[in-house]
Amino acid sequence: MAFDSLSDRLQKALKTVTGRGALNEVDIETMMREVRLSLLEADVNFKVVKEFTNEVKQKAKGEKVLKSLTPGQQVVKIVHDELKNIMGEETENLTFKIQGITIFMMVGLNGAGKTTHSGKLALYCRKKFNKKPLLVAADVYRPAAVDQLVTIGKQLSVPTFEMGTEHKPVEIVQKALEFAKENHHDLVIIDTAGRFHINEELMQELKDIKDIVKPDEILLTVDAMTGQDAVNVANSFHEQINVTGAILTKLDGDTRGGAALSIRHVTGVPIKFMGLGEKLDQLEVFHPERMASRILGMGDVLSLIEKAQDSIDEEEAEMMAKKFKNATFDYNDFLKQIKQIKRLGNLKGMLKLIPGISSKLKNIDIDENQFNYIEAIIGSMTEKERRNPDLINSSRKSRISKGSGRDVSEVNRMTKQFEEMRKMMKQMMNMNPKDMEKMMSGMGKPSSNLPSGATSSKGKGKNRGNRRPWM
């Protein structure tokens, strides 16, 4: 995926921060420098980068950090939200005339991919909106540009209007409109020649075409690999002919595509589509929200954080932390926690959101019912037992087993794990912060976290795993 490298860099940049207890000014400064460099390497315009890091810095300093999450992740979330802001809030749609012929005009620099994307758009609109498109070959300058469009039209069985290269583009589009009317086309896509935004003569030609056809969309085609100049190009085209949207092409490569961020931020022109290959059906709607997540490559973790924020009551979390500390954590609290986790939804789906884990998950069978069983077991305890876990002896266990419909061995396993958990909490609370950091970072590794429960479950058959999903 195109944006992977940016997320790698950001992830590396943020590694110094995630897992820490609190952020100080120096932390934030170091991190912002890394974020800045990584965005610059991603070809985000330096002005945009400057504004971006400033905003993130302000927010990171002021942010109230949730107890249950590491502050670093909170900062990741801020970075993500800002990226999303820059790229615009919603997916932008195409404008069609309700009646009459809708006209799209493709513009851009040489070699950005206008001709190919004229074809892609024709196919897209025919499929999605049931349109009857006509392609118009108005690039009379580049050798064989007309042939290229005609060939693409043939591949798609979309008619192409062309008058060779001897006529003026203005004349061609006029005739093309007449042709479209006669042949009942309801969509005309004009492929114009590539040109520099500073070529006055050729820009005038675009203005002339625009005045004649009054297009519903003027789509600026931009190569996703464009560097710092993307902003100049977009700005200049926009100022001269009022672009209505941009198409970002060649996103199937390994470019980090920072141009997407810059164009939107500096010109306000929405990015409407992205080209993801040379085949004519490789066109996708540009989705700013999804793209922001992709830039970070940690977007899925972010939705996890968001979910956690939505479903975890802050006060309750604080109370729980206190209980951890005093080791007064009991079965009632345990039940509450499980309910919170359940509120987050499907466990396997959730684990999949964590980078690095999903590949390890393939062979693991997670039983979603585990939570229900635990709830049932705890539900069969008396209120006294719940508050005093030490009370539970073997005769109580067999009663609980009967009440919950689970095996005594299962009840045993659960109570044992609960005791281990309590023991660990006690230890953690008595640790000095440095050791704790070490331990936490070890826990962060998926290998030490998940598979320990999962591997031991393998030999014990289905639904019998020594799993500790609440850990």
Added chain:
Amino acid sequence: MGIFNNIKNIFNKNKDQMTVDEQIIYDQANKYKQGMEKSRNSMMSRLKALFESYDVINDDLFDELEEIFIMADIGVNTVLDIIEKLKADVRMRNLQNMNEFQQIIIDKMFEIYVKDEIVNTNLNINEDGLTILLFVGVNGVGKTTSIGKIAYKLKLEGKKVMMAAGDTFRAGAIDQLKVWAERVGCECITKTEGSDPAAVMYEAIQAAKKNNIDVLLCDTAGRLQTKVNLMKELEKVHRVISREVPGSPHDTLLVIDATTGQNGLNQAKSFTEATAVSGIVLTKLDGTAKGGIVLAIRNELGLPIKFVTLGEKITDIEYFDIEQYIYGLFSDMFE
């Protein structure tokens, strides 16, 4: 240091006083200047403003300088490199003078490119037989157009040239090259769309040998460097060419669009792995983009730039000359 003294002296002369060599340099410098006028303007106005607004060399000045370089798409690592070296120099010489500082900036950029080597920007022409040039690059950078311009230039130099239409994928690519062959007045070997590009090369080489061609220019389809199969295909093309004419292709030229950002480095790495790239053709330098990424490519990968294209006419191509390039970017500073 006065790297540009030579060029500057020539500009101070009357045209009829110049020697033939000087006139060539003069014409070339003028072309760069005109072609790069737009690129230069934005960068220069900032540089000028920068030097006007500072009387001391301090960290803020370096920060702004860093931005100006980044704006030119010189890679982040290379920019940090240049800035570090500049800071060290300023410290070492205890530099205060703005004029000297400007001169040092240019020297440093020059050093980054030259790297104490004799940079060979000439084509590796095989004087006693067929020379084969292979053109590679991502989509839409201007490979076909560059072939047209270089073929024309070589023809003017007295070479017998031929083209091979190796882009059998993109609609209209073969026709596009044919049009250029007509303009140049040379032969173009083609097969039908969709045929194996390696087979086109094979046939073209046979034809070139038969017709005593001096230089065969081979076009290939644009491809993103991440497409494994397409890169394999390119390897095969390269293999077939070197099998048919040992020691060839004499130059494999990676075509890079001046608007390209940091991805240019990835392009250079991947294409070099697949086809042993020997030089860069920097296209579309007549826009507002500065093509600074080629400095990063040179700095990080050692690839020299061999040509720049500066306009849409068939003659708008020049052999790359770092002095002229930097002069094109900075010349206002010296006039």
